Amino acid sequence: DQQVKQNSPSLSVQEGRISILNCDYTNSMFDYFLWYKKYPAEGPTFLISISSIKDKNEDGRFTVFLNKSAKHLSLHIVPSQPGDSAVYFCAASGSGGYQKVTFGTGTKLQVIP
Amino acid sequence: ETGVTQTPRHLVMGMTNKKSLKCEQHLGHNAMYWYKQSAKKPLELMFVYSLEERVENNSVPSRFSPECPNSSHLFLHLHTLQPEDSALYLCASSQGLGTGDEQYFGPGTRLTVT
Numbered sequence: 704d705q706q707v708k709q710n711s712p713s714l715s716v717q718e719g720r721i722s723i724l725n726c727d728y729t730n731s732m733f734d735y736f737l738w739y740k741k742y743p744a745e746g747p748t749f750l751i752s753i754s755s756i757k758d759k760n761e762d763g764r765f766t767v768f769l770n771k772s773a774k775h776l777s778l779h780i781v782p783s784q785p786g787d788s789a790v791y792f793c794a795a796s797g798s799g800g801y802q803k804v805t806f807g808t809g810t811k812l813q814v815i816p
Numbered sequence: 817e818t819g820v821t822q823t824p825r826h827l828v829m830g831m832t833n834k835k836s837l838k839c840e841q842h843l844g845h846n847a848m849y850w851y852k853q854s855a856k857k858p859l860e861l862m863f864v865y866s867l868e869e870r871v872e873n874n875s876v877p878s879r880f881s882p883e884c885p886n887s888s889h890l891f892l893h894l895h896t897l898q899p900e901d902s903a904l905y906l907c908a909s910s911q912g913l914g915t916g917d918e919q920y921f922g923p924g925t926r927l928t929v930t
Contacts (some may be wrong), residue, residue, distance in 0.1 A: 705858065714900075735915045746820065746906055746921030747859075754915075792859070801871060801913040806859040 709807035715793045722780040726793030733795040783814045820922035837892040848890040849908040868923030897929045
């Protein structure tokens with residue numbers, strides 16, 4: 704049973720427009736959420752995170768929104784650039800001491816020039 | 817070398833072979849991880865080590881045997897694997913095991929079991 708779900712395996716967006724990647728989770732014990740980005744032939748790299756005490760976290764062109772009641776988070780990329788084309792993984796964990804990080808299956812984003 | 821390195825990058829082995837995957841982190845981190853990524857599946861955590869002690873063994877078959885001789889090196893010893901073990905094996909490290917300790921990943925070893 705997947706506790707972190709990314710229901711869109713792929714997404715295409717025009718350069719300069721907004722990219723919105725979605726993620727849903729089922730475990731109510733999750734209270735820390737992360738996004739990782741992966742290029743081909745490379746390992747995932749950490750992009751941005753959010754704690755459940757917030758509903759928004761912004762870092763440059765990247766913003767993560769958290770809706771705890773809906774158990775939903777989203778990553779917004781504005782404006783999208785061709786270099787953003789990659790696979791994006793949503794991940795979640797509990798907090799306090801060691802907590803296993805649970806990953807989604809990823810969404811492949813293609814930004815079209 | 818910087819970051820997290822993994823060798824080899826590609827490995828083809830028969831079901832009766834014994835091989836090892838190597839991971840080295842150059843970040844001064846205290847925790848290291850092995851993950852398995854199969855096609856269209858989420859990353860699956862296999863093992864976690866903190867200061868060379870195993871803190872998680874995620875119901876992994878005994879044909880996978882980890883070894884962490886020091887906080888910079890992590891090995892995954894493989895023997896009598898099955899074709900379904902073919903996958904991308906990713907190593908990661910983090911400063912600690914706390915919630916804010918983001919993991920840094922290596923590029924992975926693409927393993928094919930024939």
